[in-house]
Amino acid sequence: DAGVTQSPTHLIKTRGQQVTLRCSPKSGHDTVSWYQQALGQGPQFIFQYYEEEERQRGNFPDRFSGHQFPNYSSELNVNALLLGDSALYLCASSFGRGQWRQFFGPGTRLTVL
Amino acid sequence: KNEVEQSPQNLTAQEGEFITINCSYSVGISALHWLQQHPGGGIVSLFMLSSGKKKHGRLIATINIQEKHSSLHITASHPRDSAVYICAVEFTDKLIFGTGTRLQVFP
Numbered sequence: 001d002a003g004v005t006q007s008p009t010h011l012i013k014t015r016g017q018q019v020t021l022r023c024s025p026k027s028g029h030d031t032v033s034w035y036q037q038a039l040g041q042g043p044q045f046i047f048q049y050y051e052e053e054e055r056q057r058g059n060f061p062d063r064f065s066g067h068q069f070p071n072y073s074s075e076l077n078v079n080a081l082l083l084g085d086s087a088l089y090l091c092a093s094s095f096g097r098g099q100w101r102q103f104f105g106p107g108t109r110l111t112v113l
Numbered sequence: 114k115n116e117v118e119q120s121p122q123n124l125t126a127q128e129g130e131f132i133t134i135n136c137s138y139s140v141g142i143s144a145l146h147w148l149q150q151h152p153g154g155g156i157v158s159l160f161m162l163s164s165g166k167k168k169h170g171r172l173i174a175t176i177n178i179q180e181k182h183s184s185l186h187i188t189a190s191h192p193r194d195s196a197v198y199i200c201a202v203e204f205t206d207k208l209i210f211g212t213g214t215r216l217q218v219f220p
Contacts, residue, residue, distance in 0.1 A: 033208070037154075042117075042199055042210035056206045088154050100146065100201075100208050104156035 002027065004093050004105035012111045013081050019110060021076040025093030026103045032074040033102065034066060035090040043090055049074050050097040078110075086112045116140050119200050119211035126218050132187040134214045136200030139181065147174050147185050148199040150213065156199070159185070190218045 005024045013019050025032050031050045035043035045058035049068035063079045072093075078085055088109050092102035120135045136145070147159040160167050160174040162183075167174050171190075176183040187194055197213040 035210075040212075042201075042212045043156075044210070045207050058207060090154070090156065092156075098206055100144065100203050101161050102158060104148075104158075107154040109154070 004029075004091060004103050006089075006091050006105040006108050008108060009106070010109045010111075012113060014113050015081055015083060017081050017112075018077065018079045019081060021078075021089050021091075021108045021110070022073065023076070023091030023093075023105055024073045025091075029093035029095050029103070030072050031094045031097060031099060032068060032072065033092045033094070034074070034076045035092065036060070036085075037088040037090060037107070039087070046076070055097060081112045083112050086110060115211070116204065116209050117200055117202055117211040119198075119214050121214060122212070124214055124216045126190050126216070128191055128218055128220050130190050130218075132190050132194070132216065132218075134185045134198050134200075134216070136183045136185070136211055137181060138183075138200075138202050138209075140202065140204045140209075142181075142202040142204050144203045145176055145183050146201040146203075146208070147183075148201060150197040150199060152196075159198075187216075190216075192218045192220055194218050 033048040034046040037043040047057040052068045065077045068074045088107045090107045091105040094102045118137045144163045150156045171188045173186040199213045200211040
Protein backbone atom coordinates (compact mmCIF):
# COMPACT_ATOMS: atom_id res chain seq x y z
CA ASP A 1 0.00 0.00 0.00
CA ALA A 2 1.67 3.17 -1.22
CA GLY A 3 1.67 6.07 1.19
CA VAL A 4 1.41 9.69 0.18
CA THR A 5 3.52 10.47 -2.87
CA GLN A 6 4.61 13.86 -4.17
CA SER A 7 6.28 15.02 -7.35
CA PRO A 8 8.69 16.37 -8.21
CA THR A 9 11.18 15.88 -5.38
CA HIS A 10 13.11 19.05 -6.15
CA LEU A 11 12.40 22.02 -8.36
CA ILE A 12 14.27 25.18 -9.27
CA LYS A 13 12.40 28.16 -10.71
CA THR A 14 13.08 31.84 -11.25
CA ARG A 15 11.12 34.80 -9.93
CA GLY A 16 7.88 35.45 -11.78
CA GLN A 17 7.49 31.90 -13.03
CA GLN A 18 4.64 29.56 -12.20
CA VAL A 19 4.93 26.12 -10.63
CA THR A 20 2.67 23.09 -10.19
CA LEU A 21 3.27 20.50 -7.49
CA ARG A 22 1.46 17.18 -7.37
CA CYS A 23 0.27 14.87 -4.61
CA SER A 24 -1.32 11.43 -4.55
CA PRO A 25 -2.99 10.57 -1.23
CA LYS A 26 -2.68 7.35 0.68
CA SER A 27 -5.06 4.66 -0.54
CA GLY A 28 -8.49 5.12 1.05
CA HIS A 29 -7.95 8.78 1.91
CA ASP A 30 -10.15 11.47 0.39
CA THR A 31 -8.81 14.68 1.93
CA VAL A 32 -5.59 16.45 0.97
CA SER A 33 -3.91 19.30 2.82
CA TRP A 34 -0.95 21.38 1.67
CA TYR A 35 1.68 23.02 3.84
CA GLN A 36 4.64 25.32 3.28
CA GLN A 37 7.69 24.84 5.49
CA ALA A 38 10.45 27.44 5.33
CA LEU A 39 13.90 26.45 6.52
CA GLY A 40 14.04 26.18 10.30
CA GLN A 41 10.33 26.82 10.71
CA GLY A 42 7.29 24.70 11.37
CA PRO A 43 4.88 23.95 8.53
CA GLN A 44 2.28 26.60 7.65
CA PHE A 45 -1.17 25.45 6.54
CA ILE A 46 -1.99 26.56 2.98
CA PHE A 47 -5.34 24.86 2.29
CA GLN A 48 -7.30 21.63 2.48
CA TYR A 49 -9.27 19.95 -0.29
CA TYR A 50 -12.22 17.62 0.20
CA GLU A 51 -14.70 16.49 -2.44
CA GLU A 52 -12.80 18.49 -5.06
CA GLU A 53 -13.38 21.78 -3.23
CA GLU A 54 -11.19 23.99 -1.12
CA ARG A 55 -12.64 23.66 2.39
CA GLN A 56 -10.23 25.58 4.59
CA ARG A 57 -7.48 28.06 3.80
CA GLY A 58 -4.60 29.54 5.73
CA ASN A 59 -3.13 33.02 5.37
CA PHE A 60 -1.73 32.66 1.88
CA PRO A 61 -2.32 35.03 -1.07
CA ASP A 62 -4.38 34.13 -4.10
CA ARG A 63 -1.16 33.32 -5.96
CA PHE A 64 -1.48 29.98 -4.20
CA SER A 65 -4.25 27.88 -5.69
CA GLY A 66 -5.07 24.24 -5.88
CA HIS A 67 -7.18 21.55 -7.32
CA GLN A 68 -8.41 18.12 -6.33
CA PHE A 69 -9.27 15.51 -8.94
CA PRO A 70 -11.99 12.83 -8.79
CA ASN A 71 -9.35 10.25 -7.84
CA TYR A 72 -8.51 12.48 -4.80
CA SER A 73 -5.06 13.45 -6.08
CA SER A 74 -4.26 17.12 -5.82
CA GLU A 75 -2.17 19.90 -7.32
CA LEU A 76 -0.76 23.04 -5.76
CA ASN A 77 -0.15 25.93 -8.13
CA VAL A 78 1.89 29.00 -7.29
CA ASN A 79 1.91 31.95 -9.69
CA ALA A 80 4.31 34.88 -9.94
CA LEU A 81 6.92 33.18 -7.79
CA LEU A 82 8.81 35.24 -5.22
CA LEU A 83 12.14 34.47 -3.59
CA GLY A 84 10.23 33.99 -0.34
CA ASP A 85 8.29 31.09 -1.84
CA SER A 86 11.42 28.95 -1.56
CA ALA A 87 10.45 26.21 0.90
CA LEU A 88 9.58 22.57 1.38
CA TYR A 89 5.99 21.98 0.29
CA LEU A 90 4.32 19.13 2.12
CA CYS A 91 1.17 17.31 1.20
CA ALA A 92 -0.78 15.29 3.75
CA SER A 93 -3.82 13.06 3.33
CA SER A 94 -6.55 11.93 5.68
CA PHE A 95 -9.99 10.39 5.57
CA GLY A 96 -12.98 12.65 6.02
CA ARG A 97 -13.53 16.38 6.00
CA GLY A 98 -11.82 18.27 8.78
CA GLN A 99 -9.87 15.23 9.93
CA TRP A 100 -6.32 16.03 10.97
CA ARG A 101 -4.92 12.55 11.69
CA GLN A 102 -2.79 12.75 8.58
CA PHE A 103 -0.15 10.90 6.66
CA PHE A 104 2.50 13.17 5.17
CA GLY A 105 4.31 12.90 1.88
CA PRO A 106 8.08 13.38 1.56
CA GLY A 107 7.67 16.93 0.26
CA THR A 108 8.80 18.93 -2.73
CA ARG A 109 11.76 21.25 -2.22
CA LEU A 110 11.16 24.43 -4.25
CA THR A 111 14.00 26.88 -4.81
CA VAL A 112 13.22 30.25 -6.38
CA LEU A 113 16.21 32.12 -7.80
CA LYS B 114 3.25 36.10 19.40
CA ASN B 115 2.86 32.62 17.97
CA GLU B 116 -0.21 30.68 18.98
CA VAL B 117 1.98 27.61 19.57
CA GLU B 118 5.30 27.83 21.43
CA GLN B 119 7.73 24.98 21.92
CA SER B 120 10.67 24.65 24.28
CA PRO B 121 13.47 24.07 24.12
CA GLN B 122 14.31 24.95 20.52
CA ASN B 123 17.36 22.65 20.59
CA LEU B 124 18.14 19.74 22.83
CA THR B 125 21.14 17.44 23.05
CA ALA B 126 21.21 14.30 25.15
CA GLN B 127 23.29 11.23 25.84
CA GLU B 128 21.87 7.86 24.92
CA GLY B 129 19.65 6.56 27.70
CA GLU B 130 18.59 9.94 29.05
CA PHE B 131 14.97 10.90 29.73
CA ILE B 132 13.83 13.67 27.35
CA THR B 133 11.02 16.19 27.81
CA ILE B 134 9.79 18.59 25.12
CA ASN B 135 7.17 21.18 25.99
CA CYS B 136 4.40 22.81 24.00
CA SER B 137 2.24 25.74 25.11
CA TYR B 138 -0.63 27.24 23.16
CA SER B 139 -2.77 30.30 23.56
CA VAL B 140 -6.02 29.37 21.78
CA GLY B 141 -8.88 27.03 22.50
CA ILE B 142 -8.18 23.79 20.71
CA SER B 143 -10.03 20.62 19.85
CA ALA B 144 -6.91 18.41 19.77
CA LEU B 145 -3.13 18.52 19.82
CA HIS B 146 -0.72 16.55 17.68
CA TRP B 147 2.90 15.56 18.15
CA LEU B 148 4.84 14.94 14.95
CA GLN B 149 8.38 13.78 14.19
CA GLN B 150 10.35 15.12 11.24
CA HIS B 151 13.56 13.46 10.12
CA PRO B 152 16.29 15.12 8.04
CA GLY B 153 15.09 15.29 4.44
CA GLY B 154 11.61 16.35 5.46
CA GLY B 155 9.46 13.28 6.06
CA ILE B 156 6.90 13.84 8.83
CA VAL B 157 5.39 11.07 10.91
CA SER B 158 2.41 11.55 13.19
CA LEU B 159 3.21 10.31 16.71
CA PHE B 160 0.18 11.23 18.80
CA MET B 161 -3.15 12.98 18.61
CA LEU B 162 -4.67 13.78 21.99
CA SER B 163 -7.39 15.95 23.44
CA SER B 164 -7.05 14.97 27.10
CA GLY B 165 -4.93 12.97 29.50
CA LYS B 166 -2.01 10.86 28.43
CA LYS B 167 -1.02 8.47 25.65
CA LYS B 168 1.89 6.06 25.46
CA HIS B 169 3.49 4.31 22.52
CA GLY B 170 6.64 2.35 23.18
CA ARG B 171 9.19 4.73 24.72
CA LEU B 172 7.13 7.81 23.88
CA ILE B 173 4.62 9.40 26.24
CA ALA B 174 2.46 12.45 25.49
CA THR B 175 0.44 14.37 28.05
CA ILE B 176 -1.87 17.32 27.80
CA ASN B 177 -3.36 19.71 30.36
CA ILE B 178 -6.26 21.52 28.69
CA GLN B 179 -6.78 23.97 31.57
CA GLU B 180 -3.13 25.06 31.49
CA LYS B 181 -2.94 24.93 27.67
CA HIS B 182 0.20 22.82 27.85
CA SER B 183 1.44 19.51 26.51
CA SER B 184 4.62 17.53 26.97
CA LEU B 185 6.30 14.82 24.95
CA HIS B 186 8.57 12.49 26.90
CA ILE B 187 11.08 10.02 25.49
CA THR B 188 12.33 7.40 27.91
CA ALA B 189 15.70 5.68 27.40
CA SER B 190 16.58 7.91 24.45
CA HIS B 191 18.47 6.46 21.51
CA PRO B 192 20.43 8.06 18.64
CA ARG B 193 17.66 7.03 16.25
CA ASP B 194 15.34 9.40 18.17
CA SER B 195 17.35 12.31 16.73
CA ALA B 196 14.86 14.39 14.77
CA VAL B 197 12.76 17.54 14.95
CA TYR B 198 9.65 17.14 17.12
CA ILE B 199 6.75 19.39 16.21
CA CYS B 200 3.64 20.23 18.19
CA ALA B 201 0.49 21.22 16.25
CA VAL B 202 -2.96 22.25 17.46
CA GLU B 203 -6.37 21.98 15.83
CA PHE B 204 -7.99 25.41 15.94
CA THR B 205 -11.05 26.58 13.97
CA ASP B 206 -10.70 24.00 11.22
CA LYS B 207 -7.00 24.71 10.83
CA LEU B 208 -3.85 23.03 12.05
CA ILE B 209 -1.32 25.44 13.60
CA PHE B 210 2.24 24.24 14.06
CA GLY B 211 5.00 25.16 16.46
CA THR B 212 8.49 25.77 15.11
CA GLY B 213 9.78 22.45 16.40
CA THR B 214 12.39 21.16 18.84
CA ARG B 215 15.57 19.77 17.33
CA LEU B 216 16.75 16.76 19.34
CA GLN B 217 20.17 15.17 18.98
CA VAL B 218 20.94 12.04 20.95
CA PHE B 219 24.59 11.02 21.10
CA PRO B 220 25.84 7.48 21.76
